[in-house]
Amino acid sequence: MSSKQLIVMMVPLIVWCGIFAYLLFIDRSLRRLERDDREQDQL
Amino acid sequence: MAATQTRPPAPKMPEPPPSRHTPVPPLRGAWWKWGLGALMAYVIYGAFFIAKGAVNFTEDGNTARIVFFHVPCAILSYVAYAVAAVYAILYLTRDRNLQTDAKSATGMELGFLFCILATITGSLFAGVMWGSYWNWDPRETSIIVMLLLYASYLVLRGAVSEQPEKRARLAAVYTLVALIPATFLIWVVPRLPWLQSLHPTTTLVRPANTSLSYKAVLYPSFLAFTLLFVWMFQLRYRLLQLMARKAGRLENE
Numbered sequence: 001m002s003s004k005q006l007i008v009m010m011v012p013l014i015v016w017c018g019i020f021a022y023l024l025f026i027d028r029s030l031r032r033l034e035r036d037d038r039e040q041d042q043l
Numbered sequence: 044m045a046a047t048q049t050r051p052p053a054p055k056m057p058e059p060p061p062s063r064h065t066p067v068p069p070l071r072g073a074w075w076k077w078g079l080g081a082l083m084a085y086v087i088y089g090a091f092f093i094a095k096g097a098v099n100f101t102e103d104g105n106t107a108r109i110v111f112f113h114v115p116c117a118i119l120s121y122v123a124y125a126v127a128a129v130y131a132i133l134y135l136t137r138d139r140n141l142q143t144d145a146k147s148a149t150g151m152e153l154g155f156l157f158c159i160l161a162t163i164t165g166s167l168f169a170g171v172m173w174g175s176y177w178n179w180d181p182r183e184t185s186i187i188v189m190l191l192l193y194a195s196y197l198v199l200r201g202a203v204s205e206q207p208e209k210r211a212r213l214a215a216v217y218t219l220v221a222l223i224p225a226t227f228l229i230w231v232v233p234r235l236p237w238l239q240s241l242h243p244t245t246t247l248v249r250p251a252n253t254s255l256s257y258k259a260v261l262y263p264s265f266l267a268f269t270l271l272f273v274w275m276f277q278l279r280y281r282l283l284q285l286m287a288r289k290a291g292r293l294e295n296e
Contacts, residue, residue: 009091012112016087020080023274027076030281037288 070273079270086111086267089260106172107243111260113164115268116157120189121229123154123272128222131215144211145283147218148200149276155193157272162186173241181235182242185228192221 090111096104127150134143165183170176177183199217203210233240253261 005091009087012087012090013084016083020083023278024076026278027073027274030278030285033285034281037285040292 082267086264094256109168111264117161120158126150131218134215149279181238182233
């Protein structure tokens with residue numbers, strides 16, 4: 001495992017971790033909004 | 044003289060709210076999203092440390108490693124179009140339901156995104172491999188026209204955003220009409236025998252030319268990108284539904 005390759009690999013890996021965390025955040029936010037929306041319907 | 048009885052008009056009932064999003068049956072819950080996170084991390088690791096350097100490529104074969112990201116994006120850009128076309132057909136032939144239109148629009152938006160990603164990754168490969176980021180190769184020309192097809196769709200939807208029914212009808216017809224050049228550009232033009240192309244073609248057409256170490260990363264990469272597409276499709280569609288419900292509620296108030 002060369003250190004150069006490791007450094008280059010870290011770039012897409014960190015980018016992917018960022019995208020993944022962002023998608024999870026959007027997913028949770030949407031779920032919360034859907035729950036609020038459902039509660040508003042029931043009122 | 045017989046009196047004609049006229050029934051009083053029925054009170055107008057408020058339209059029921061659109062049903063909420065129901066995920067694709069095998070993909071319920073969050074387990075597959077965490078699985079996708081791990082799978083994509085494996086693909087990124089494997090692209091550098093499992094796959095060996097490919098022959099006939101510059102930089103000791105390292106340039107070929109982009110195949111794990113470029114090819115799934117390129118294929119998904121067409122798959123997304125096909126998904127959009129299926130929903131466009133369903134919209135026109137079956138229900139004229141705005142939710143079906145929203146699914147078709149979601150497919151086109153994601154297709155545009157993956158098309159941009161395929162263009163960028165392809166251009167990076169061309170820059171390192173052939174010394175120029177753009178060569179007007181048949182595939183490069185095809186993908187530019189595909190980008191224009193997608194962009195035109197989004198412009199069309201934006202132009203009639205005030206009339207949802209009309210927008211849905213026009214968008215569905217456009218999707219189906221543009222499916223013909225899209226199919227021709229992606230599947231026919233690059234394979235015309237008299238068009239000389241710099242683009243490598245043996246990765247998928249002749250799997251025997253692809254080593255086992257490449258297959259061990261490339262096939263999981265297809266799965267990872269497909270799951271990513273499904274997840275993004277769900278998120279975008281759920282958002283569109285919420286926006287539609289909110290707009291409907293504001294109208295009722």
